[in-house]
Amino acid sequence: MVFDAIIVGCGVLWTLAYLLIIRQGFLDRTYGMPLAALCANLSWEFVFAFVYPHDLPQRMVNVVWFSFDLVILVQLLLYGPREFSDMPKRLFYAACALTLVTAFGAVLTITLQFDDFDGAYSAFGQNLMMSVLFVTMLYTRRSMRGQSVSIAALKMGGTALASFAFYFFNPDYESSVLLPFLYVAILVFDGVYVGATVALARRERGAKRHNSV
Numbered sequence: 155m156v157f158d159a160i161i162v163g164c165g166v167l168w169t170l171a172y173l174l175i176i177r178q179g180f181l182d183r184t185y186g187m188p189l190a191a192l193c194a195n196l197s198w199e200f201v202f203a204f205v206y207p208h209d210l211p212q213r214m215v216n217v218v219w220f221s222f223d224l225v226i227l228v229q230l231l232l233y234g235p236r237e238f239s240d241m242p243k244r245l246f247y248a249a250c251a252l253t254l255v256t257a258f259g260a261v262l263t264i265t266l267q268f269d270d271f272d273g274a275y276s277a278f279g280q281n282l283m284m285s286v287l288f289v290t291m292l293y294t295r296r297s298m299r300g301q302s303v304s305i306a307a308l309k310m311g312g313t314a315l316a317s318f319a320f321y322f323f324n325p326d327y328e329s330s331v332l333l334p335f336l337y338v339a340i341l342v343f344d345g346v347y348v349g350a351t352v353a354l355a356r357r358e359r360g361a362k363r364h365n366s367v
Contacts, residue, residue, distance in 0.1 A: 158211065160319035165215040167312035172222035174305045176229070184237065185230040186300035187223075188287035189250065192230060193257035194280040196223045201261050202273045237295075274320060274327055278336040281313050285343035292350055298358055306351040310344035317341070 175186035187195070199220035207213045230250065235243045257280075264276045288309070292301060317337035320327055327333050 157319050157323040160315055160323065161215075162211055164312045164315040164319065165211070165218075167308050167315065169215075169218060169222070171305050171308035171312060172219065172226075174302060174308065175300070176222060176225050178302055178305065179226065179229040179233070179300050182299045184233045184300040185226060186305065187226050187230075188284070188291050189230065189234070190253055190257070191280070191284035191287045192223060192226055193250075193254040194261065194283065196220065196227065196254065197258040197261040198273060198276055198280060199223060200258070201265065205262070206265065206271050206273075208273070272324075272326065274324075274333060278317070278320075278333060278340065282336055282340050282343070285313075285340050285347065288347050289343060289350060292347065292354065298351065298355055301351060303348070303351045303355050306344070306348045310341070310348055313340055313344060 179186045185192075199216045202208050203213055203216035203220055208216060231247070234250070235241070235246050238246050241249075261273075261276045261280070264279070265271060265273060268275050270276070288301075288306070292298075295301075317340065320333065321337060
């Protein structure tokens with residue numbers, strides 16, 4: 155009961171993050187989630203919504219997230235070539251397809267290898283990758299395009315709630331030494347991302363005020 159309530163809270167925060175990512179992407183005419191992270195998310199949500207569906211309410215959360223990620227995928231296909239202007243469009247789209255197929259295979263085989271039909275190992279593993287890639291994307295773009303402090307904070311809060319729920323209220327993983335490491339590592343990189351977005355947002359606001367004088 156407590157576990158499900160916390161997971162619902164996680165779902166709410168991540169859903170808000172998805173909505174803000176989509177909104178900011180259309181406003182800035184870019185995509186707001188790194189390619190590999192998006193492909194991993196799509197694969198995880200598809201597997202645990204349709205291939206090995208979770209119980210309610212998580213299954214419905216997975217379906218909602220999958221729908222949002224499809225919108226972000228459309229943004230990636232529309233605006234992505236601008237972010238990789240030195241890469242031919244055909245090569246960019248081929249790279250997207252290859253990444254998606256690889257991510258799906260990784261999620262599926264990790265699930266089967268570890269007999270983990272809750273999807274915890276693949277979920278937190280890809281969350282760590284995602285947290286690192288968001289920091290990398292911010293550094294590469296050197297701007298807040300497609301990103302915001304609110305997105306960073308919601309992302310951090312949603313994953314922190316999931317980590318809390320699995321650590322304290324899911325006895326199936328109490329013997330795991332890998333998951334606690336992932337919880338902490340994700341929190342560290344999410345904290346770095348929040349701090350970096352705050353600093354960059356302040357810098358951009360300062361630059362706008364300076365230019366308007």
